[in-house]
Amino acid sequence: MAKVTVESANEVYIDLCREKIIKVLHVDDEAGFLAVAKQCLEEQSQFQVDTALSPKEAMEKLKRSEYDAIVSDYQMPEKNGLELLRELRQQGNDTPFILFTCKGKEEIAIEALNSGVYRYVGKEGNAEVTYEELKRSICDAVKGQRSEKLLKEAENRLRQITENMQDLLLLLDENLVIKYASSSYKSVVGYSPSEIIGKRAYDFVHPDDLPEVIETTKKAFKNKSTGRFESRVRRADGSYVLLEGIGKSLVDENGKVIGAVMTSRDITDRRKIEQTLRESEGKYRKLFDEVMDAIFVADAETGILIDCNRAATELTGKAKSELMGMHQRFLHPETERKGKFSETFAKHRADKEGHVINSQIVTKNGEIIDAVIKGSLVEVNGKKMLQGIFRDVTERKKVEEKIRFQARLLNAIGQAVTAADIDGKIIYWNHAAEQLYGWTEAEVLGRNIMKNLLQDIFQQDAQGVLSHLSGNKSWTGEAILKRRDGTALSVIVTTSPITNDEGEIIGILGVSTDITEQKWMQEIFNEAIAKVVELNEKLQVVESLTRHDIRNKLSALNGRIFLLKKRLRDNTEALSHLKEVEIASQQILRIMEFEKNYVQVGxxxxxxxxxxxxxxxxxxxxxxxxxxxxxxxxxxxxxxxxxxxxxxxxxxxxxxxxxxxxxxxxxxxxxxxxxxxxxxxxxxxxxxxxxxxxxxxxxxxxxxxxxxxxxxxxxxxxxxxxxxxxxxxxxxxxxxxxxxxxxxxxxxxxxxx
Missing domain, CATH: 3.30.565.10 (Histidine kinase-like ATPase, C-terminal domain)
Structure with a gap:
């Protein structure tokens, strides 16, 4: 039963400790015990153990290093383990503390609990069980502290988000009493959160809008769903601000509605701008909607989209209702959303000339589209707006990139690629051709040097080359060519006709691979193979003799082990070590047998x-x-x-x-x-x-x-x-x-x- 428990505990602590090394400080006044405990903890695990022989030494090490957990004996000369713990807590050190001692648990349990000890582990008993319990206790303590730290960090991030968000956030109970309000309420509505918490949300809604808001709320609570609203809300100074928002029902584990969370934003200025635009819309709406390029209009100060044309909806894949009220940053990929505005929007705000800027658009389904944008600042009734004309250049970019890629591909290829027109003038010469033949591209373009190269090929297989080219087929063969400096090189050449749409030959493409070194290496390789065959025969003889000698030595070793086991039959520790040696000897024999069999495979x-x-x-x-x-x-x-x-x-x-x-x-x-x-x-x-x-x-x-x-x-x-x-x-x-x-x-x- 103990074995099962230990293995289960082992799996637990390995799972908990897999992600990160756990640094442990072990305090005990027995140096030998510290060494054994350190070895037991660090063996086949992710513990890194530091040791201290006294509480004083431990305090010094804690000043220099940080640890994930502290394991301490209780009874030590200077002070006991609980006194050390109290001193640490007084200094603000909250490292998990585990008491690892021979002291009876019942004697110190209450004092240990009151002092903040995470867990008590007794030193006595089965060593394997004891150290597995210690490992598990350390992992549990570290995991708990890490989880608590992550929770605090998450709470802090959430608090920072809610305190700095521009939108308004309300948390209501089932009676629509305000339980929480974001700090943004002060800047938008004029009330601080403390002034409205405890009051009903309905108390701030304009009387004319109240029936619709109540009806929306009832439906949302009844259906346990989300409700959208738009209503006027009273400011602290008595005026009203127009809010657009969404409310989400909150339910408990039994499905009962226990409240709602509501987010909203001020759309007062947006509504005014929309009204202004509607008044002048008839003058340019038809042209605006029918132009083939996508046009977006946004508030230059906030970046909120207030209008767009039909081409804009086609470009993004979003309906106009989805685009209106959206921040212009969300038209672009995340890489452009770092600041208050997208990079292109920020540049156009500062650009009076209205230059064209390359950018990218993200569609509703997540597709990234390349676009060029021309932005222009306009002013309507004293309100600055930025109009952007977007043109989809995705296909053009693909064509340009394809051409560039093909050029890079031909230059990156390790073979010499050349092309000549029907008159033999060079029209293409890649980097590999420069290195192979010795002429640069600038030196050969427009010149007729193919005769010099092709002459050698024709001399070696003239009939084959001509028959293939005349039949619009490629020819491949080995040839000896000359470089610019006159040195010879062995190549494999493929010549292919270049034809127009009518099938007429308009040029010749040549691809050459230098095999000079391969030819030389083949000769060396053949010589090496012969030597390897000879050496392998010698190795087989040596291997057979060596295997025989090792088997004889192991037989002698096993005989001595047998004699020692008989002589030391009462020495349990010695017999245990001899058993390990015997097992190792048997494993050597099995490995030798495997080596012998493995060589025979195939x-x-x-x-x-x-x-x-x-x-x-x-x-x-x-x-x-x-x-x-x-x-x-x-x-x-x-x-x-x-x-x-x-x-x-x-x-x-x-x-x-x-x-x-x-x-x-x-x-x-x-x-x-x-x-x-x-x-x-x-x-x-x-x-x-x-x-x-x-x-x-x-x-x-x-x-x-x-x-x-x-x-x-x-x-x-x-x-x-x-x-x-x-x-x-x-x-x-x-x-x-x-x-x-x-x-x-x-x-x-x-x-x-």
Whole structure:
């Protein structure tokens, strides 16, 4: 039971500590205990432990460094752990404090609780359980403090947002009594929040607007939904301000309406501007609406959109009702929304000439559109407005970018690309051509130097080049060309005709790849291969001798371990260490066996193998199947494989006998499905958990050396098979090897007789 508890606790603290290193200060007057505790905490975890031998040393370290948690003994010479805690709290240090002591819990529990100790952990008892409890306690304490810190930060950000927002925010209870008001009410309505909190929201609404507001509120409360409103609200000086807003019902966990939150903004000036615009609208509305470019009109002081034409709605994908009242910043991507206005709007406000500026527009569905904007400041009834004419240049930008990209692509390509017209004059010469041939683009454009280059090609395969070009086909071949300085180079050249829309040849395109170095490297490579073959033969001999020597040494080592275990049979600690050495020795042998088998993977020629015989032979390699019954149902099945198939089956059986725990049956069978066959190995042991399945075939993962299942996977891959573990945890393992009917080259991979 203790083992289960420890493993569960281990998972918890790993999960809690995964995100960040936890710095711990451990205070104890026993140096040896500090060293052991530090090693236990830091092993396979994300703890970083600092130690102090006294409260005085701890206080000095706390002045220089910050820690996520403090672990302290209770009884120490200078002062006890609780006195240290009280001193820290008096200094304003709120680091989580955990008491880790042999002192009886009942003796100090009440005092520890009153002093602010997060948790008491006893030193005595099972060491594994004790340190896992300590790790969990530290993680719980740190997580709690971090969560509290994040909550305070979130509350602070929310408070800053509400205190600095320009819109008005009200929080009402179910009777529409004001429970909270944002500080913006003072600047807009003239009342400070304290003056209106506790009063009914209806008390400030204009009498003529009150019936509609009440009706909207009732519907919103009844339907537990959102309600929009527009009404006049009384200022502190008795005048009225026109507000536009939205109210959202608040419900408790039972669905009962417990209040509402309302946000609104002053639209008084906007309504006046709209009225002014309506009065003069008839003079230019038709022209305004029918022009093909998008036009937006915004308040130059606030940036609020007050008008737009039909093309503007088509450009943004938003209805005019959505655009009106929206801030102009939201026409643009987030990168342009850093200040009070978008970058283009701010430039046009300061630009009397009305220059054209490149910008981008974001549509309703999030698409980014390239545009050019010409902004002009206009004044209507003393009110400054900014009119922007937007032209979509997305397609033009795409064409320009495509042309630039193609030019960059040809220049970036590592091959020499040249082109000449029908008269042989150079019309294109990329950077790689400059480097390959030695002439710069400026030196060759308009000049006829293709004769010098093509002459060598024609001399080497004149008939091939001419026949392909005359037939509007490309020609590719190797050639020896000369650079500007006269040096020779080996190249692979592809020449292609350039034709017009009528199919007439108007030029020749040449692409050349320098293979001079490759030719030289090929010669060196061939020599190196010969040397490698010779060296490999020598290494195989040395490897065989070395493996034999190591096995002899390990046999001697295991014999000495056996003698020592008999001599030290009463020394538990020594026997434990000898057991570890014995396990390490066995693992070395397994790793050597893996290395031997791994080298053999893919070294044999594949042939038809009778699976039934190999299953039986793999079982014969065991002196005892430990009572497990082998059911071999592979009669008549042959597969394309090699002798490593026997090793594959042996490894599976070996894993079953080692880790199956309750295995009584091993079964190997197959079934054919459409164009594939499934070869299935299964047992009735404890099986494999879902968490392990994804890592099962990784190199180094497993309970033994970690190479057995990895070798199985590599053998299957060499055969062109796929392997999966398809068993259910608790009911046994099931390895399913999927064998396609045919290989990519058409070879039949299995037969059933």
């Amino acid at each position: 070294s044999e020629e594949l042939k038809n193998i009778a699976v039934e015989r190999y299953v039986a032979e793999a079982a014969l390699l065991f002196s005892d199947l430990k009572g497990a019954k082998l059911i071999n149902e592979c009669s008549g099945l042959t597969v394309i494989a090699d002798s490593m198939l026997r090793q594959l089956l042996y490894n599976m059986m070996d894993n079953t006998l080692k880790y199956g725990e309750k295995t009584s049956r091993i079964r190997v069978h197959y079934k054919e499905e459409e164009d594939q066959l499934k070869l299935i190995y299964e047992d009735d042991g404890v099986g494999i958990s879902d968490e392990e399945k994804s890592k099962l075939f990784q190199e180094g993962y497993g309970k033994g050396t970690g190479f057995g299942l990895y070798l199985i996977k590599r053998i299957c891959e060499g055969y062109g098979w796929k392997i999966q573990e398809t068993g259910k945890h608790g009911k046994g393992v099931q390895f399913t090897m999927t064998i396609p009917k045919n290989a990519k080259d058409g070879t039949r991979l299995y037969e059933i007789s």
